[in-house]
Amino acid sequence: xxxxxxxxxxxxxxxxxxxxxxxxxxxxxxxxxxxxxxxxxxxxxxxxxxxxxxxxxxxxxxxxxxxxxxxxxxxxxxxxxxxxxxxxxxxxxxxxxxxxxxxxxxxxxxxxxxxxxxxxxxxxxxxxxxxxxxxxxxxxxxxxxxxxxxxxxxxxxxxxxxxxxxxxxxxxxxxxxxxxxxxxxxxxxxxxxxxxxxxxxxxxxxxxxxxxxxxxxxxxxxxxxxxxxxxxxxxxxxxxxxxxxxxxxxxxxxxxxxxxxxxxxxxxxxxxxxxxxxxxxxxxxxxxxxxxxxxxxxxxxxxxxxxxxxxxxxxxxxxxxxxxxxxxxxxxxxxxxxxxxxxxxxxxxxxxxxxxxxxxxxxxxxxxxxxxxxxxxxxxxxxxxxxxxxxx
Numbered sequence: 001x002x003x004x005x006x007x008x009x010x011x012x013x014x015x016x017x018x019x020x021x022x023x024x025x026x027x028x029x030x031x032x033x034x035x036x037x038x039x040x041x042x043x044x045x046x047x048x049x050x051x052x053x054x055x056x057x058x059x060x061x062x063x064x065x066x067x068x069x070x071x072x073x074x075x076x077x078x079x080x081x082x083x084x085x086x087x088x089x090x091x092x093x094x095x096x097x098x099x100x101x102x103x104x105x106x107x108x109x110x111x112x113x114x115x116x117x118x119x120x121x122x123x124x125x126x127x128x129x130x131x132x133x134x135x136x137x138x139x140x141x142x143x144x145x146x147x148x149x150x151x152x153x154x155x156x157x158x159x160x161x162x163x164x165x166x167x168x169x170x171x172x173x174x175x176x177x178x179x180x181x182x183x184x185x186x187x188x189x190x191x192x193x194x195x196x197x198x199x200x201x202x203x204x205x206x207x208x209x210x211x212x213x214x215x216x217x218x219x220x221x222x223x224x225x226x227x228x229x230x231x232x233x234x235x236x237x238x239x240x241x242x243x244x245x246x247x248x249x250x251x252x253x254x255x256x257x258x259x260x261x262x263x264x265x266x267x268x269x270x271x272x273x274x275x276x277x278x279x280x281x282x283x284x285x286x287x288x289x290x291x292x293x294x295x296x297x298x299x300x301x302x303x304x305x306x307x308x309x310x311x312x313x314x315x316x317x318x319x320x321x322x323x324x325x326x327x328x329x330x331x332x333x334x335x336x337x338x339x340x341x342x343x344x345x346x347x348x349x350x351x352x353x354x355x356x357x358x359x360x361x362x363x364x365x366x367x368x369x370x371x372x373x374x375x376x377x378x379x380x381x382x383x384x385x386x387x388x389x390x391x392x
Contacts, residue, residue: 003045005031008208010201012170013085014177017195020053023087025197027051033089036082039208050092054099054193055085059112071099084113100190107185110178117175124171128164135161144320146313150306152226152277159218163211222278229276235288243389244272244303244365245381247290250373251299256290282307299371306364307389314359318344321357321366341383349375356382361390 007026011018023033023041028050031043054076056063063086068078075096076088090096100106138154139145148154185191236242237258247256258270275283284305291298304321308314322331326348334346334357341360348355354375356367365386369378 004034005043005045006040007031007043008201008205009036009039009041010197011204012174012177013083014174014181015195015200016055016057016085016181017192018197018200019085020055020191020193021195022197022201023053023089024051024193033079033087035080036085036087051089052092052096052193053079054088054090056088056099057109057113058084058086059109059116060084074099084116103185103188103190106191107182110182110185114175114178114182117171117178121168121171121175125168128161128168131161131164142324144324146316147320147324150277150280150308150313150317151275151283152222152279155277155279156218156223159214163214166211226276229274232271232273235270235272235286242272243385244284244286244305245301245367245378245385247288247299247301247371249381250301250369250377251290251371253292255293256297256299257293258288258290279309279313280306281309297372299369299373301367301369301371303368304366305389308362308364311362314362314364315344317364318346318357318359321364322346325355325357325366325368337379339379339383341387345379347375347379354378358382358386360386363389365389 009019010022013019026033026043028048030046030048032046032051033053034042034044036042056067056071058067061081061084063078063081071078071088075094076090076099079087079089081087088099135154135157138157139148181191235246269287269289272284272286275285277283282305284303286303287300288302289298289300306317308317322334326333330348333350334348334355337345337347339345339358342358343360345356345358347357352370352372354367354369356365356369356375356378358365363386365382367378367382
């Protein structure tokens with residue numbers, strides 16, 4: 001035998017008869033089982049011939065040398081193990097006697113495995129429940145699930161959690177399948193060593209490809225792409241056609257200059273950040289602070305801008321931004337206004353503090369301004385920027 005061939009397993013490991021039948025059918029194609037992995041079986045290419053396979057179940061992942069020697073004396077050669085399942089083979093022409101002749105006795109060997117599966121399921125379920133609880137808190141504790149969605153930070157964690165839940169479901173299915181097999185054996189029904197497996201292979205193949213795709217996209221590609229798109233820059237003094245409202249646009253005061261606060265030559269008081277997510281491919285966050293020459297007046301403006309993938313997210317995101325930036329306590333103080341350049345516009349004013357949340361098409365914008373300028377000035381400047389973004 002020579003070249004190694006890897007194939008997706010046709011079904012879940014607890015379907016013993018289907019695995020035995022599959023191994024035997026592969027031997028007729030010259031593929032002889034070498035070892036088993038989590039999702040793949042490794043075969044060595046050789047001459048086509050019928051080889052029978054039997055799977056022995058133990059309560060431990062290691063099988064003793066005494067058991068191996070006993071089976072070999074009866075014509076069954078040890079091949080490999082995976083989890084609690086140990087595979088033996090014998091050429092069909094050898095007509096080796098069955099490893100188990102009493103189904104009830106074989107059912108007894110499954111008892112320890114069944115208890116172990118129940119024990120593992122309890123602990124895995126508790127762990128997944130804890131992860132799920134933390135994830136739900138990230139999504140819903142502050143009442144802003146759509147904001148969390150479009151920011152993109154919890155999408156990857158959510159996808160991985162779904163895979164954990166799928167693992168728990170499979171663990172439940174394994175426990176129930178072993179219980180049912182044990183019951184069947186106790187009733188005197190032997191395992192069908194020629195069980196059909198092709199339907200299971202198609203189903204398992206599709207699921208394997210889907211889950212590998214999910215892991216690659218959500219666990220690797222999306223996080224790396226998001227990291228690549230995340231960056232922070234010092235705001236240039238001139239507008240330079242940036243798509244957000246600037247302090248100079250609002251103030252129109254030549255006595256004002258930028259508050260040049262630098263750390264490691266980076267303007268933290270005057271900066272903008274970019275971000276990306278699958279639900280909001282264009283995101284900006286800005287902070288800008290100006291200072292009057294007399295240093296008695298220091299206006300500032302901050303903003304968040306989201307260009308969404310789906311317009312249906314715009315209104316709920318607008319609601320979440322109001323919730324997030326008032327901590328839910330003063331949300332009622334936002335006033336809905338009509339404006340020809342916005343689909344939705346709500347504003348809030350508290351002395352020098354002005355807040356605006358607006359949407360047009362797929363673009364949602366939040367602005368917080370501190371200063372003496374009128375709120376309408378902020379609204380009109382926001383309208384100019386949001387129209388440009390919506391039409392881009």
